[in-house]
Amino acid sequence: MSASDWWKGAVTYQVYPRSFQDSNGDGIGDIQGITRRLPYIADLGVDAIWLSPVFTSPMLDMGYDVSDYTDIDPTFGTLADFAQLIEKAHELGLKVIVDQVLSHCSDQHPFFRESRADRTNPKADWFVWADPKPDGSPPSNWLSVFGGSAWAWDARRKQYYLHNFLTQQPDFNFHNPDVQDWHLANMRFWLERGVDGVRLDTVNYFFHDPLLRDNPPDHREKTTAEANPYGMQYHLYDKNRPENLAWIERIRALLDAFPNRTSVGEMGESHHAIQMMGEYTAPGRLHQCYSFEMMGYDYTPEFFRSRIKDFFDGAPDGWPMWAFSNHDVPRHATRWAKDGITQDALAKQAAALILSFEGSICLWQAEELGQTDTTLSFDELTDPQGIAFWPEPVGRDNTRTPMVWDSIPNGGFTTAKPWLPVKAPQLARNVAGQDQDPDSVLNFYRQMLRFRREMLALRSGKTRFLDLPDPVLGFMRGDGMACLFNLSPAPVIVKIAGLTDLIGPSLDANLAGETLTLGPNGVAFAITSGPL
DSSP, X not given: OOGGGTTTTOEEEEEOGGGTOOSSSSSSOXXXXXXXXXXXXXXXXXXXXXXXOXXXXXXXXXXXXXXXXXXXXXXXXXXXXXXXXXXXXXXXXXXXXEEEOOSBOOTTSHHHHHHTTOSSSTTTTSBOEEOOOTTSOOSSOOBOTTSSBSEEEETTTTEEEXXXXXXXXXXXXXXXXXXXXXXXXXXXXXXXXTOOEEEETTTTOSOOOTTOOOOOBOSSOOSSOOSSGGGGBOOSSSSOOTHHHHHHHHHHHHHHTSTTOEEEEEEOOSSSHHHHHHHHTSTTSOSEEEESTTSSSOOSHHHHHHHHHHHHHHOTTOOBEEOSOOTTSOOHHHHTGGGOSSHHHHHHHHHHHHTTSSSEEEEETTGGGTOOOOOOOGGGOOOHHHHHTTTSSOOSHHHHSOOOOSSSGGGGSOSSOOSSOOOHXXXXXXXXXXXXXXXXXXXHHHHHHHHHHHOHHHHHOOEEEOOOOTTEEEEEETTTEEEEEEOSSSOEEEXXXXXXXEXXXXXXXXXXXXXXXXXXXXXXXXXXXXXX
């Protein structure tokens, strides 16, 4: 790849700063702790790290409620600490991508405090304000992702303001060009400090319908009410607005003014996510985009085949980023446990699977250990979403528990009480315990990441799916490499003409002529005599 295309086919490792490494003994991870552990990440063989927010915040939504866009929260350190992290990462050959939470901020941000004071101040229309209906009710039926109405009453202005998430996270009014200009300046601040890219939170939420029309019900039939009624609406008017695309093009123009930078959008949508990923990564827009499409409970060949095929068929000029887990969903080792003969076998196959996909890849910290979700009691929760919808859907704390570096108390994450507990099942899966074990999940990830780097077909080869019976998923990358996976905990035998040799980190696979035997959760990478 050229220097400007380094991101295309690259692998990014998501770091959740609160949970990676505590350097000062307060029970919360920080930037100095991340810097200390950068050699571990570089040794894995990834290309970049993505840092979840480290900016000044009241931390009601763990940093996704920003009160100062151009400073580091004291919980995590200082701007000087951040500069050292950038320098060390670049020394190790790692790119750094930072989270940008632009659609909303904290209600403690000075601009929102000014905006809510009255209807005539200079920031009066920087947020989304609306009068009540004649009966005093909110101006539309829009719902918050975190429960209840997306509208909060403010007695000072005698108006409602929009918040797609927490009441304390008011939405910016992107119909105001001054808001756009200001956010571009905030991003420029970090680009000038050497970050290599931006991850755009809730990238399809920026604009709202100015007519404040009600969302219709979800057109998909629902027989019972959902624990979170947000999913019962078809979100036509509170997000996914066509105006988003012109704003995305302004962000891309800013990034293009800095050499070798990239952008990643988070597509928070359940209806047309694959299609929208393509729209948002069309030429002149985002470099790459990911959604939650592969973060569910389906583990079948048709599921993976349809997502990848639908993207590239619909957006041949777009570019996806695929992920199986992140800080918002249960870990895939937990979600797909029933599909693995053992936890390790499933974790290794998942690594081989995602690292074979066409597109860019994002790994969630500790998935390289085969880490599972932590079972938490209600009194251990910190996540407002988890608290609001207890006991289901499960909140996000379960996946955010600290990184486990060794088997000592708290996993070597901190010398104090950690902000979330490290429990025995998670403690058993630690870096030190897996580091020297050649058969560990950690070392399999290292092998797969090295294999992806070495095989040009895995980074840039086109994908063509093979017609194989379930539970086998098979596809070609480029013209001469086949990738085959038994997505079940039982052995399978398939007949495939044209495979010549198994290569790389194949797992429980045997090739005899045209007969390929794949053990439970088996993986085969094979050279072919030509297109299959």
